[in-house]
Amino acid sequence: MSAGLLYALAGVLLFALGLGGIVLLRHALRRILAFNVMGSGAFLVLVGLAQRDGGADPVPQAMVLTGIVVAVAATALALALLRRLPEDRP
């Protein structure tokens, strides 16, 4: 049970938590949060799995680095769309 594998497991749990959140939660802002939790879970699995027997693997790290930037751009776009939802159905 190396540190990498532990974080990969945490990533799997976060991914499932986020997925459950997206399906169950009704408020759009909550679903955006669940979407980000899911993304972070996937990133953890990417890096944790690649480093499950120690050492730092630059390839998944580079991918996750750009993934984080894209995730914040997607969140910003989602929040902008949220602002334009009709008031009665957030």
Place this chain on the structure above:
Amino acid sequence: MTGLEAPLALFLLVNLLAALVRAARGPTAADRMLAALLFGSTGVGMLLLLAYAGGGAPLVDAALVLALLAAIAGVAFAQRAWHRDREGGDDA
């Protein structure tokens, strides 16, 4: 390398967990934000300790960035997102 860095980082993490309880349970929005701010400064402390416990000098850069940006969430909260949540009590 006094060998103290790793246990102290663990100690700060335990502090963090206690503050997480306040953040989750805190009745008012301000309590939650204060807990988040404590996270910011404890996070900087932990990054520094981890840097000297083997994490390497780049973590000091991460701590510097976190220290630079710790103010933003707090200010954004105070200015944008803090309305009287519910009537009555000292809720805010």
Place this chain on the structure above:
Amino acid sequence: MNLLLDGLLVLALLWSAWRALASPDLARAVVLFIVFGLLMALAWARLNAPDIALAEAAIGAGLTGALLLDALGRLQPGTGAPAPESPAQPPANRAGRRWTGSVALVAGLLAAALAYALFQLPAPTVRLPEQVAANMAASGVDHPVTAVLLNFRGYDTLLEVAVLLIALIGLLTLGPAAGRPAAPGPANPLLKALARLLVPLMILSAGYLLWAGAHRPGGAFQAGALLAAAAVLLHLAQLLPAWASPGRLLRLGLAGGFLIFLGVAAALLAEGALLTYPPAQAGGLILLIEAGLTVSLGLILAGLFLLFAGAEERP
């Protein structure tokens, strides 16, 4: 000791994510999510991925928190009416509870299956770190992550910057915000003083991160995120007004980094291969691309927060 630290951090991550999603009121959900972002930065530090810890710190603390709190402010009208409470607790009726139970069960099964797969995965036959290390000499930089990002997988980064531009264009097409304008707090002189103190230092740190990217963790993405955070701080201190639709100069700045990257790729195409830098000029080309990317990423990420963030414009 290490496993204890990692174990506790994983517990804190899972617990803060769970509390953030299941919390009854929205303000608590957002604040707990900001806490989750900080814990993620620590997790990346523990996974000895300092580049990602830097990016998570810069983006989580600087941008995501401000974006979510701003959106939260717009949802709750300034009049102090309670936040739109959509209780996260499962609905009272039986059908609702059965639905929630079944979704939770499916998510649990998915997690179990994925976890099982994690343990069953055979050791990788191709050792990527060794391959990257072997080709470091030709990459033009000394830091493996930057080499992968800009040289070996430069193509992905090129498209990824295009994705960021598309997200911004999506935001632009939406036009001015129709929602209630966030009630701007009273002008806070102390905040203006802090912004005047911190912003030059942020710009200096961004320059340092850009330059450091060649030989240690750092680079265009973290530097751009830091510049965007500086713009957010200036806007919160009411020193920088919200952006209306971008003028010519801003458009050039937004697309500049991408165009430089595209130009270099096109120039190299003349030598027959996509984005393989001649080893001699590789370092210089990468620095040129990263400098352009830093400015453009800073403007794009700042634009995500600042565009139409002002009071409601008459459409």
Place this chain on the structure above:
Amino acid sequence: MLEALSALLLLAGAGFYLAGTVGLLRFPDVYARLHALTKADNLGLGLTVLGLALQADSLAAALKLLLIWPLALAASATVSHAIARRAAGLGLKPWRPEEKRP
């Protein structure tokens, strides 16, 4: 000698972090909690930075460490001011001993 001093400083820093956290958990109202929070910030972080700066391998590394401290001071002072000002604006009364503890 340097090692012992550095260890002492790190321990003191951790002590102030503990004080800040306990203060945040125990104090009755926003204003008191702000005090506790800023202790953790400036003294907890400050002493930790000093302790680590003693071990820095180069002057540049030590100076970068020492740079973090005033930044955190300025940031926490401003944010505490903004929050306290906003709390006063929302009509939050400081805690009185005779009030029931919330």
